[in-house]
Structures are given as C-alpha cells and as structure tokens.
Amino acid sequence: xxxxxxxxxxxxxxxxxxxxxxxxxxxxxxxxxxxxxxxxxxxxxxxxxxxxxxxxxxxxxxxxxxxxxxxxxxxxxxxxxxxxxxxxxxxxxxxxxxxxxxxxxxxxxxxxxxxxxxxxxxxxxxxxxxxxxxxxxxxxxxxxxxxxxxxxxxxxxxxxxxxxxxxxxxxxxxxxxxxxxxxxxxxxxxxxxxxxxxxxxxxxxxxxxxxxxxxxxxxxxxxxxxxxxxxxxxxxxxxxxxxxxxxxxxxxxxxxxxxxxxxxxxxxxxxxxxxxxxxxxxxxxxx
Numbered sequence: 298x299x300x301x302x303x304x305x306x307x308x309x310x311x312x313x314x315x316x317x318x319x320x321x322x323x324x325x326x327x328x329x330x331x332x333x334x335x336x337x338x339x340x341x342x343x344x345x346x347x348x349x350x351x352x353x354x355x356x357x358x359x360x361x362x363x364x365x366x367x368x369x370x371x372x373x374x375x376x377x378x379x380x381x382x383x384x385x386x387x388x389x390x391x392x393x394x395x396x397x398x399x400x401x402x403x404x405x406x407x408x409x410x411x412x413x414x415x416x417x418x419x420x421x422x423x424x425x426x427x428x429x430x431x432x433x434x435x436x437x438x439x440x441x442x443x444x445x446x447x448x449x450x451x452x453x454x455x456x457x458x459x460x461x462x463x464x465x466x467x468x469x470x471x472x473x474x475x476x477x478x479x480x481x482x483x484x485x486x487x488x489x490x491x492x493x494x495x496x497x498x499x500x501x502x503x504x505x506x507x508x509x510x511x512x513x514x515x516x517x518x519x520x521x522x523x524x525x526x527x528x529x530x531x532x533x534x535x536x537x538x539x540x541x542x543x544x545x546x547x548x549x550x551x552x553x554x555x556x557x558x559x560x561x562x563x564x565x566x567x568x569x570x571x572x573x574x575x576x577x578x579x580x581x582x583x584x
Contacts, residue, residue, distance in 0.1 A: 299560035303339070303524045304550060305470070305500060306332055308575070309360075310341040310375060311544060312532025314353050322356045326363040328574055332529065333367040335567040341394065341526075344375030345384040361388035373434065377408060379421045386429060393426055394470075395419045396436035397461060399454040400443035403474070407438070416460050423465045435461030435469045436502070440486055442477030451489035459493035468498050470526055473513065476506025480516035487520040496521030503545050505531060510545035511553050518559070525550060529568065530575045548572060 309329050313320055325343075332340055342364065348355035357374065366372065374390040376382040385393050397415045398404040404412045426433045439446075440454045458469045471490065473483070483501075490499065501517040501524070503510040514525055531546035551563045 299558055301523065302518075302554050302559040302561055304337065304547060304554075304561050304563060305339045305341070305524060305526045306335075306337045306529065306547060307341040307502075307526045307544060308332070308528035308530065308532050308547065308571075310344050310354070310373075311526070312528035312530070312575075314344065314351050315533060316353055319353060322359045322363065324574075325356070325360050328529070328571060329360070329364045329372075331567060331571045331574060333365065333370050334564070335571065336561070336563045337370060339371045339373060339392070341373045341375065342390070344377075345381035345388075346375065346377050358384060358388040361385075361390060371432075375436075376422060378418050379425065382422045382425055386425075386431065390431070392432045392434060393422070394434040394436055395422055395461070395466070396438060397457050398438045398443075399449050399457050400439040400446050402445035403439045403443050406445065412457060416457075416464070419461075419464060427465060432467050433465060435464070435466035436472055437461065437469060438472040438474040440471045440478075441473045441482045442475050444475055448477075448482075451486040454486055455489040455493050458490045458499075462494050462498065468500055468524065469494055470500040470502045470524075472502040472526075473504055473510075476504035476510070478503060478513045479509055480512050483513045483516045484520065487517060487522070491520065497523065500524035500526055502526040504533070505543060505545050511549060514545070514550065514553065515557070518557075527551075529571045532575060 343357040343360045344354045345357050371391040373392040374385040376385050376393045437457050461469050499522050503513045527547040527550045528544035529547045531543040533543040548568050551561050
C-alpha cells in the first residue's frame with residue numbers, strides 16, 4: 298500500500314499575497330474553485346491582515362463568501378490577531394492559522410513585535426477558536442535562515458514550535474522563508490523540533506529560492522513528515538525577504554511524490570488548468 302502524503306495548497310494566500318498587481322476577487326474565487334476539484338483536503342484561501350500591510354488580501358471576506366465550497370475541503374485563513382480571527386470566523390473560515398518566527402529581527406520587521414509578544418497575541422485567538430470548535434494551525438517562519446540574522450539555530454525553531462503546540466495548534470508548518478535550506482540543514486532543524494513536536498504534527502513549507510525545495514521534502518520524508526505546503530505554479534515569495542522566490546510548485550511536488558511512490562490523491566489535469574489560470578498573473582508562471 299502506498300504511503301499517503303498530504304499536500305496543503307497555499308497558493309491563493311501565501312502565493313498571491315505578494316503579487317504587485319491586485320488580483321481581481323473573481324480571479325481568486327475562480328482559482329480556489331478550480332483547486333477545490335483537484336483533490337486537496339486543505340486550501341489556504343486568504344488572510345485577514347490589515348489591508349495597509351497586505352493590500353492584495355483586502356478582499357478576504359469577499360473571497361471566502363464567493364467560493365463554491367466542496368464538502369471534502371477545509372478552507373483556511375491566516376489570522377494575525379483576535380480582530381483578524383473574528384473577521385475570519387464571520388466569513389466562515391473552516392480553519393485559521395497563526396504565524397510566529399524563529400528570528401527576533403524578522404518578527405519585529407514582519408509583525409512589529411517580539412517572538413514572545415507574538416505568542417501572547419495568539420492566546421485569545423486560540424481560546425476563541427477552541428470555543429468555536431475551529432482548528433488552528435501554527436506557522437514558524439525563518440526555520441533555517443533569516444534575511445537579517447543569517448543562519449538560525451535549530452533550537453530556536455524548536456522552542457517556537459513547542460510553544461505553538463502547547464498553545465493548542467494541531468499542526469506546525471515549518472517555513473524556510475528565504476529558501477536557504479539544504480537537506481542537511483533541514484535535517485538538523487527537524488531533529489531539534491522533533492524533540493518537542495511529533496513528526497505527524499509537522500508540515501514542511503519550503504521555498505524554492507535555490508532549487509532545493511524538492512530535496513528538502515525528501516529529507517523531511519525520511520524524518521517522518523507527511524504534510525507539505527505548496528503553491529500552484531510556484532507562486533509566492535516573502536515581501537520581507539528580497540529575492541526570495543516562490544513556494545515549491547504544487548505540480549512539481551506532486552510529481553516527485555508520485556515518482557517516489559507516495560499517494561497524494563491529486564488530479565493532475567485539474568492542477569494543469571489551475572496553472573493555466575494563474576499564468577496570466579504576471580512573471581511567476583515560468584518558475
């Protein structure tokens with residue numbers, strides 16, 4: 298029997314958020330509707346962050362209200378604080394995500410507070426989500442390298458991941474935000490994190506800046522991870538990390554897993570249609 302790997306599609310949020318030109322709401326809805334038929338269990342649809350910071354996501358509520366929901370899909374939204382959570386809940390997000398960083402400088406530049414302060418901000422979000430019976434996913438960014446601090450100590454990543462797990466996150470997604478990871482670095486980081494968080498509650502979120510993302514996935518599979526984030530067409534990058542290329546491409550990831558005899562349940566014909574749709578959005582489609 299084939300080993301199952303879950304691909305968590307983040308293109309509509311993490312992928313589109315950095316597009317320079319505002320993508321029309323109906324295009325985002327069309328993309329999510331297409332992806333809903335591709336076999337994903339989870340699609341990160343949007344984020345409820347202040348529009349002045351991420352103007353691309355100003356239509357978050359319209360997107361969630363506009364999509365045709367597939368019964369088998371959980372539609373997630375990123376929520377930085379309780380205000381974002383309330384908006385996501387009102388728009389009927391099935392799942393919310395909170396995000397911390399393993400780098401103090403990145404935390405300050407990205408969300409204007411320390412790592413400890415960011416964790417404090419998440420406490421009311423987790424409490425409300427628990428009361429509303431909504432699962433919460435945690436993200437840790439800069440798990441290998443930081444655009445400001447350089448290499449990140451694996452123990453720093455482990456401590457943040459452990460805090461998010463203790464808060465009540467069902468899964469922690471480990472983000473190689475600037476794509477500086479190599480299999481050896483990913484291996485060292487995962488070994489540290491797994492001292493606190495079991496492999497089955499971890500996800501790999503690897504950017505393909507240096508072309509290492511698929512090798513980093515293979516290293517993570519060997520460490521027991523079975524969930525990976527990816528973006529259709531390799532969309533994305535980090536606005537605070539100059540030159541950081543997009544997320545690992547969903548199609549490339551699914552093809553690699555298929556060739557390694559892992560089952561993803563994804564429909565390649567539908568994914569191809571989704572890639573065609575987003576290829577009109579600008580420069581990213583050739584990645």
